[in-house]
Amino acid sequence: MIEVQELTSDDWKVWRDLRLAALAEAPYAFGSKLADWVDAPEEKWRARLEMPGARNAVVYHDGTPVGMCSGAPAEADGVIVLMSMWVAPAGRGKGVGDLLMAWVEEGARGSGAHTLELMVAEGNEKAIGLYARSGYAVTGSQEEVDGDRVLREKIMQKSL
Ligand SMILES: CC(C)(COP(=O)(O)OP(=O)(O)OC[C@H]1O[C@@H](n2cnc3c(N)ncnc32)[C@H](O)[C@@H]1OP(=O)(O)O)[C@@H](O)C(=O)NCCC(=O)NCCS
Numbered sequence: 001m002i003e004v005q006e007l008t009s010d011d012w013k014v015w016r017d018l019r020l021a022a023l024a025e026a027p028y029a030f031g032s033k034l035a036d037w038v039d040a041p042e043e044k045w046r047a048r049l050e051m052p053g054a055r056n057a058v059v060y061h062d063g064t065p066v067g068m069c070s071g072a073p074a075e076a077d078g079v080i081v082l083m084s085m086w087v088a089p090a091g092r093g094k095g096v097g098d099l100l101m102a103w104v105e106e107g108a109r110g111s112g113a114h115t116l117e118l119m120v121a122e123g124n125e126k127a128i129g130l131y132a133r134s135g136y137a138v139t140g141s142q143e144e145v146d147g148d149r150v151l152r153e154k155i156m157q158k159s160l
Contacts, residue, residue: 002096004103007056012045014058018068022086029086029121031144031151055107059087059096066091071104074117080108082118085127101134105160114160119153131156 007015023034037044049056051072059067067087071080082104087096108116118136120127136156144151 002059002061002094002099004057004059004099007049007058009046009049011058012042012049014065015049015056015068016040016045018058018065018086018088019084021088022068022084025089026086029124029127030084031119031146033146053111055104056084057100057103059091059099061091061094061096067096067100069100069104071107071116073111073113078112078114080104080111080113080116082116085118097130098134101130105134105158109160116158116160118156120156122152122154128154128156134158 005011020034020038023030023032023037027034051070054070054072056070057068058065065088069085070083072083073079074081082101085097085100087100105116116136118131119142120131122141136158138154139157140155142153142155144153
């Protein structure tokens with residue numbers, strides 16, 4: 001059975017374990033780095049889950065956590081940013097990504113948002129395919145420079 005569970009900050013250990021696995025498995029996909037989080041204390045994980053207005057979810061497959069993502073308000077009014085999307089390799093190809101996309105969208109609609117937005121690394125075709133299938137279109141691009149690492153990302157949006 002596959003089910004989505006919304007987390008509170010008391011679930012920080014579940015989130016931490018998945019997030020560290022995500023940063024180790026798919027470093028190309030995220031702005032954050034494993035090194036910045038691997039030794040993070042409880043307060044930092046709780047603060048992440050308590051970001052104002054954010055909703056954070058984990059997907060369980062037969063009781064095992066296999067996927068995660070968040071929807072959080074952007075600076076602009078009425079815009080929800082989808083972030084931290086990851087499905088463990090063993091959970092891929094089962095619609096877990098689609099389920100998480102639908103969960104974020106449902107929350108965004110419930111909060112009265114008019115736009116969903118996300119950033120995805122150029123070349124991350126699996127993720128781009130998931131987002132395109134969910135109705136997102138490329139609206140721009142950006143570059144994040146962190147030391148000698150340059151992350152080139154597409155900005156994708158969906159109007160609600
Ligand atoms: C991108 C990512 C989240 C997709 O996860 P996923 O759960 O496999 O995503 P989907 O739900 O889209 O399923 C993927 C494939 O399974 C297929 N699928 C969906 N539901 C299915 C079902 N019930 N049964 C069989 N196949 C199914 C989809 O059609 C899709 O096929 P395609 O890739 O050939 O188009 C995952 O690959 C991942 O975590 N990648 C690394 C991290 C990352 O890139 N994150 C995004 C950061 S922006």
